[in-house]
Amino acid sequence: MEEQRVRGHGPVRWWRYGPPWWDRPDDAEPRAARLPWRSTVLFTGVVMVGSNFAAHDQPHRVPLDGYARVLLLAASVLLLWRHRHPVFVAFGTAGVTLVYLGAGYPYGPVFLTVAVSCCTAVADGHRRAAWTAVGLLWAGHVLIALWLYRLLPPPGDAGGTIGQEIVIATWVLAIGALSELARVRREQWVRERADRAQAARRRADEERLRIARELHDVLAHSISVINVQAGMGLALLDRDPEQARAALTTIKAASKEALGEVRQVLDTLRAPGAAPRAPAPGLDRLPELVEQAAGAGLTVAVEGTAPKLAPGADLAAFRIVQEALTNVVRHSGSRHARVRLDGDAATLRLRVDDDGPATGADAGGSGNGLAGMRERAAALGGTIEAGPRPDGGFRVLAVLPLRTAAEEDDR
Structure with a gap:
């Protein structure tokens, strides 16, 4: 009016x-x-x-x-x-x-x-x-x-x-x-x-890619665990109700965690610039990741200890391990995986291996997950190598610098 x-x-x-x-x-x-x-x-x-x-x-x-x-x-x-x-x-x-x-x-x-x-x-x-x-x-x-x-x-x-x-x-x-x-x-x-x-469009594109990466990593891992447990629960529902109950419990925990992480990502959209309600995940939550993988029937052995990382590098390392284990659950016939952490004064080396064999043509992932891992590593100045091992199975090797170029300039 x-x-x-x-x-x-x-x-x-x-x-x-x-x-x-x-x-x-x-x-x-x-x-x-x-x-x-x-x-x-x-x-x-x-x-x-x-x-x-x-x-x-x-x-x-x-x-x-x-x-x-x-x-x-x-x-x-x-x-x-x-x-x-x-x-x-x-x-x-x-x-x-x-x-x-x-x-x-x-x-x-x-x-x-x-x-x-x-x-x-x-x-x-x-x-x-x-x-x-x-x-x-x-x-x-x-x-x-x-x-x-x-x-x-x-x-x-x-x-x-x-x-x-x-x-x-x-x-x-x-x-x-x-x-x-x-x-x-x-x-x-x-x-x-x-x-x-142009700069505003570039920032918007980068933010959109970041959010897509976060949502992919969160949902791909959690839904893979839910899918495996749902299949197990259906198979055991009649002859072993207790095992089926345990599978449903794992589904509930995985879905709750996924909802929490998705909500955390979406909160950044509702209030740009606001501090997140929960800290971003890092390698300190690796035991939780191992426990979730165990719920999906995957035994994970962790070797080595990671050095103290900056928040961005810590989140990238966690997501890389998460995506690698998700690919093992979805695309490998092996029920065993190994995560090795090696660090020195300059770099962190992450290695995730499984013994195979691959269960489909898209072994190692459909492409989006590997692309997301490479983008995370490249954003920090690191590298990702992913592919079949000569003796069988699949390997993901990430090399991440402990300090970014901007942090080196500040020093």
């Missing part, structure tokens, strides 16, 4: 959008589609009123009459189309101004229309046309002031001098320089805005 009231025919709408009989384009349309009527009204007032004051100080020139005011009004009204047709308006204002001066009328703010139209043309990229229009106006003025003044009004005009024309040329160059400065600043602003938009 407020939007409709403001866009009615009251004074607010007049000031914002122009008179009601003018069609105002939608806000989504480009600037060139809009008529700059407010600034044009301001320029017209300055030209008309200023010319009257200037005429009082130039009694030797032809007094302002109706024809002079028509020329002043025509030069000013042309500014309405300076964004739509900048070249035409630049030459039009220059031509009208030259006719005005040739008729012997007083000097004054009529030059403002030429300056505004040429500045707009230069800012819109029509530099040659703007400089040509200004040059023709100056050349015409030189011709009138130095040679044709005897044939044109007012009678008895003494004409101009070379020095006066040089001063006028200096002003023309100054206006042109300001126009070029405005053009350069506008192009720089456009580039900066495009760079900011």
